[in-house]
Amino acid sequence: MILGRAWRWERAAVLATLCFVATAVLPLLRDSPGGFYSWFAFPVLPLIWLICLLVASWQAGLAARGTAVGLLLTLAAAVGGILPLRVITLHQRVGEVPGLEVPGVWIFVLGLGFLVWRALALLSDAAAQRGAPRALGLLVPGLFGAWLLYLWQVGVTGFGVPSVLLPSPVQIAIVFLGATGTLWADFYQTFLKSVLAGYALGCGSGFLVALLVDRVPFLQRGLLPLGNFVSALPIVGVAPIMVMWFGFDWQSKAAVVVIMTFFPMLVNTIAGLHATAAMERDLMRSYGASYLQTLVRVRLPNALPFIFNALKINSTLALIGAIVAEFFGTPIVGMGFRISTEIGRMNVEMVWATIAVAAVSGSLFYGLLALAERATTFWHPSYRQ
DSSP states (O other), X not given: OHHHHHHHHHHHHHHHHHHHHHXXXXXXXXXXXXXXXXXXXXXXXXXXXXXXXXXXHHHHTTOOOOHHHHHHHHHHHHHHHHHHHXXXXXXXXXXXXOGGGSHHHHHHHHHHHHHHHHHHHHHHHHHHSTTOOHHHHHHHHHHHHHHHHHHHHHHHHHTTOOTTTOOOHHHHHHHHHHTHHHHHHHHIIIIIIIIHHHHHHHHHHHHHHHHHHHHSTHHHHHHHHHHHHHHXXXXXXXXXXXXXXXXXXXXXXXXXXXXXXXXXXXXXXHHHHTXXXXXXXXXXXXXXXXXXXXXXXXXXXXXXXXXXHHHHHHHHHHHHHHHHHGGGXXXXXXXXXXXXXXXXXXXXXXXXXXXXXXXXXXXXXXXXHHHHHHHHOTTSGGGOO
């Protein structure tokens, strides 16, 4: 009974939103600012709509659970999100003040935010249930990111922020689509050459040296303090030296990445190897297991969470180190080169497009490592339901 009542209130909120958007958007479709003054300059109807949303949510409470309600609310917010951008565009066309200085637009955006909040809450509850599809868990962060991009677009457009200070997502997307060849060449030079090569060398050598330190204990007293010293070195001081040693191509950037990723892997692997309990080591010793057998069958599996922790940390450090190293000398290609060059030309949209490529590639790299960690350490207590 409670769930049915909650469903009716949530559905009433969706229908009220769609009806309000439909009646408000009809005058705006004719490129006439008259509809703007009717519906937003005197924000009576947006205020009434917002009050209806609050009442509907209060009546529904937390009883409504389900994907259908959350998707309906998302649809309502998506349809309504077109209206503020349309209003702002028409308002700026007639030479008036920026659109967000009109209180009706603020109230409407606030109502849309409330709809998105309710939709994300319902979808999160549905995704947390046992047997929920995995795509539903990916939908929630995707919708939240889309909402942040929408607020960015509305704020920049409504307040008339110059693109030199902060371009809108639409401007960045246009530049991105028009410069895919350049961005791909920069991605290939920085990520596929410098980052992956330096990441593999740094993490691999750190892992092997950790095994050596575990076998030869006196090395631990000499290497770990040295690792703390090297980790404290600034990138801007190391990168020019690596450029002088290895040249301007990707090898010098890979060398910087090796320095940044070696010691996190070394420290975490040593900590993971020492995390094996004494009872487990005594049991393997009682079975007559050799050092290598104990290492492969007990100690390394127990150290996997620590190793993957270092791999995930190094995935971000490697990308940052390669981009910063390109500021100090590189061929006429690369993400760091593109950022430093285009910011000098005041081409901020291209800078943001390069930053978007770096952010997406780094996030995907981190996500792949997280999936690999989940597949190999599913037995760990942190993954148990």
